[in-house]
Amino acid sequence: MTIAKAINRALADELAADEKVLLMGEDIGSLGGVYRVTEGLKARFGADRVVDSPLAESGIIGTSIGLALRGYRPVAEIQFDGFVFPGFNQITTQLAKMRARTRGAASVPVTIRIPYGGGIGSIEHHSESPEALFTHTAGLRVITPSNAHDAYWMTRQAVRSQDPVIIFEPKRRYWLKGEVDLSEAGHRGLSAFEAQVVREGTDVTIAAWGPLVPVALAAANAAAEDGRSVEVVDLRSLSPVDFDALQASVEKTGRMVITHEAPTFGGLGGEIAARLMERSFLHLEAPILRVGGFHLPYPPSRVEEQYLPDLDRLLDAVDRTFAY
Amino acid sequence: MPQTPPPTPATELPDGAVRLLDADGTLHEDARFSPYLQGLADETLQRMYRLMATERRVDQEGTSLQRQGQLALWVPAVGQEGAQAGALTALRDEDWIFPTYREHLLALGRGVTPGQLFELFRGTAHAGWTAADHRVQPYTLVLAAQTLHATGYAWGIARDQSDWDAERRAAEGQVVLACFGDGASSEGDVHESMVFAASYDLPVVFFCQNNQWAISVPASTQTRVPLARRAAGYGFEGVTVDGNDPLAMHAVTAWAAEQARTGAGPVMIEAHTFRSGAHTTADDPTKYRTREEEQAWAAVDPLARLAAHLRATGAAGADPDAFFADVAAEGEELARRTREAVLAMTGDALPTLDDVFETVYAEPHPLVAEELAWHRQWQAGFADAETAEGDAS
Ligand SMILES: Cc1ncc(C[n+]2csc(CCOP(=O)(O)OP(=O)(O)O)c2C)c(N)n1
Numbered sequence: 001m002t003i004a005k006a007i008n009r010a011l012a013d014e015l016a017a018d019e020k021v022l023l024m025g026e027d028i029g030s031l032g033g034v035y036r037v038t039e040g041l042k043a044r045f046g047a048d049r050v051v052d053s054p055l056a057e058s059g060i061i062g063t064s065i066g067l068a069l070r071g072y073r074p075v076a077e078i079q080f081d082g083f084v085f086p087g088f089n090q091i092t093t094q095l096a097k098m099r100a101r102t103r104g105a106a107s108v109p110v111t112i113r114i115p116y117g118g119g120i121g122s123i124e125h126h127s128e129s130p131e132a133l134f135t136h137t138a139g140l141r142v143i144t145p146s147n148a149h150d151a152y153w154m155t156r157q158a159v160r161s162q163d164p165v166i167i168f169e170p171k172r173r174y175w176l177k178g179e180v181d182l183s184e185a186g187h188r189g190l191s192a193f194e195a196q197v198v199r200e201g202t203d204v205t206i207a208a209w210g211p212l213v214p215v216a217l218a219a220a221n222a223a224a225e226d227g228r229s230v231e232v233v234d235l236r237s238l239s240p241v242d243f244d245a246l247q248a249s250v251e252k253t254g255r256m257v258i259t260h261e262a263p264t265f266g267g268l269g270g271e272i273a274a275r276l277m278e279r280s281f282l283h284l285e286a287p288i289l290r291v292g293g294f295h296l297p298y299p300p301s302r303v304e305e306q307y308l309p310d311l312d313r314l315l316d317a318v319d320r321t322f323a324y
Numbered sequence: 325m326p327q328t329p330p331p332t333p334a335t336e337l338p339d340g341a342v343r344l345l346d347a348d349g350t351l352h353e354d355a356r357f358s359p360y361l362q363g364l365a366d367e368t369l370q371r372m373y374r375l376m377a378t379e380r381r382v383d384q385e386g387t388s389l390q391r392q393g394q395l396a397l398w399v400p401a402v403g404q405e406g407a408q409a410g411a412l413t414a415l416r417d418e419d420w421i422f423p424t425y426r427e428h429l430l431a432l433g434r435g436v437t438p439g440q441l442f443e444l445f446r447g448t449a450h451a452g453w454t455a456a457d458h459r460v461q462p463y464t465l466v467l468a469a470q471t472l473h474a475t476g477y478a479w480g481i482a483r484d485q486s487d488w489d490a491e492r493r494a495a496e497g498q499v500v501l502a503c504f505g506d507g508a509s510s511e512g513d514v515h516e517s518m519v520f521a522a523s524y525d526l527p528v529v530f531f532c533q534n535n536q537w538a539i540s541v542p543a544s545t546q547t548r549v550p551l552a553r554r555a556a557g558y559g560f561e562g563v564t565v566d567g568n569d570p571l572a573m574h575a576v577t578a579w580a581a582e583q584a585r586t587g588a589g590p591v592m593i594e595a596h597t598f599r600s601g602a603h604t605t606a607d608d609p610t611k612y613r614t615r616e617e618e619q620a621w622a623a624v625d626p627l628a629r630l631a632a633h634l635r636a637t638g639a640a641g642a643d644p645d646a647f648f649a650d651v652a653a654e655g656e657e658l659a660r661r662t663r664e665a666v667l668a669m670t671g672d673a674l675p676t677l678d679d680v681f682e683t684v685y686a687e688p689h690p691l692v693a694e695e696l697a698w699h700r701q702w703q704a705g706f707a708d709a710e711t712a713e714g715d716a717s
Binding site: 026027029030031032034052053054055056057058059082083085086121122123124125126265294295296297299300301302303306307313 | 396397443444445446447448449450465466467468507508510511512513538539540541545546606607608611612669674675676677680681684689691692695699702703
């Protein structure tokens, strides 16, 4: 099934499993969401549990916090990445801090789903990758699936988490199809907050997440033609980052390229590079390189290809790690 | 007191709403607002109709261009021409407009070319025109944000004009039109902008186009009462107007602008109207709207109503058929120019990422300079590779 369908299925299964779960967001009911991710859920679970909210992100997040304090498990949809900011205040100053502020007495199991990232030829505010703004805030968990199987299981695990979880859904991959093992053992013991090696290799590691995982895999294939063995790690979780998995990989290969769509400066790539320097300095054959977006507002879509990390830029970085 | 949500289909006007022109084109007297139609020249009425009809034609071209893959998205404004034409013609050229993303008539009427208008939707720019040239700010996609900008701009006007007397204000004072939708009215920014506008008596006209739907969500989810009633809670006046009546829209906007211009503070206008097409070309209204509702609204289409009035009163000139034929021809011509302009935005006419590098900061920024240098070198590498390939073949 597609990633969109996998998320839909995960939400349906959680709604069915726990009557405290409820969905809310703009246009998620009758319309089924602008990406149809919540299609059919209102018909099945009712307008009480799949709520077309007023058009107000601060309201959506803020009331989700209140519902969570009352024992519910709200799953809020933000329609697009660029529209999360009217709710940013509630997410960063309230949702993230509620548990610590109450010295652990209050959990706020709110899940926030945000379609994110570019590459779909859209207009302003529909292509952004603001993940670092959230990973920088303690108290939130941030994840991003890259394939249908993970989308299903990670969504279910997020809804069940006692902590607030933000799921960044790579919108340009919504229609990417893949096998999903729905059986209870389907997640194979892998938590939503762990990374996964999605391709084994020995010469260099590419660390990627969400929309860029397929690009990293394509780069690995292309590099293989040049006789280079690339390992690809899908981070899956951006907060926490599974540094053990990354460390194991980079100590095996000695080289690493980190790629993300968000601007390189101040992005998560810098944090990962710095940590791995501390952990694995003596195992590195080359500095860890980053391939990300520029320090620019996301550009008009006709030039987004020049902005987005692509196969060529990844391969160039891979080459450069061999130049040391 | 419990309030009942507005009925759907909501072609019925809420109590107290202003309508001056009936569906068949006859004009009513209204003690308060009719005076604002006095002295309305036939040319202005003709201009209103022309703006409405040509915008509709360009708008249809937008949908076809999107269907043909030439635009990333189009946001149709069909059905809302009356609200926009009435408001625009009641403003002065010096007044400022802070639009959202569906104010095509306001932009075109202020001299923005279709080519400039379509850049956003083609994905070649975030804003195709220079605001100061038209006193129209760029379209805003984050809902309601511009209502605060409008209020701040009006604050600046109020400061600049603080020592003006009433006469000078009436003659030269500027006002700001803050556009937003029924959906956006739920955003906190609208609340805060109204608080600021009221606190400092700012010359803002809040212009809410209640087209009944925020994508798939009916206005009744955003409010239990006509939106204009909210203004009372902030301490200024709100008026609901038949948004498909361009003359009522003109009169009420002229009144509101006069209030704001002369220092009486903000006013809110709720145009009760309908978007007859999809929310955008990415939307499928059959998922949430009924045929009956669309038909009920089609019966009160603003173009037909103004056309009937122009014919009945002779305002369309001695030969009304010739007038309407002329407008239709102008619409075709504008549509042709629109298509031409859009198709020309390709190849060398496209912006490059360099444009973004050059405009992101006003002053030199070392990181941007470094990344730009890298980007240029990277692009040049491809150009070299192409030349090399070319040479080889
Ligand atoms: C802050 C924000 N949230 C969500 C969106 C996505 N969105 C775009 S238009 C729209 C509906 C707006 O409805 P309304 O304000 O009534 O204006 P209309 O489109 O009907 O003219 C939504 C939800 C957005 N653009 N900005």
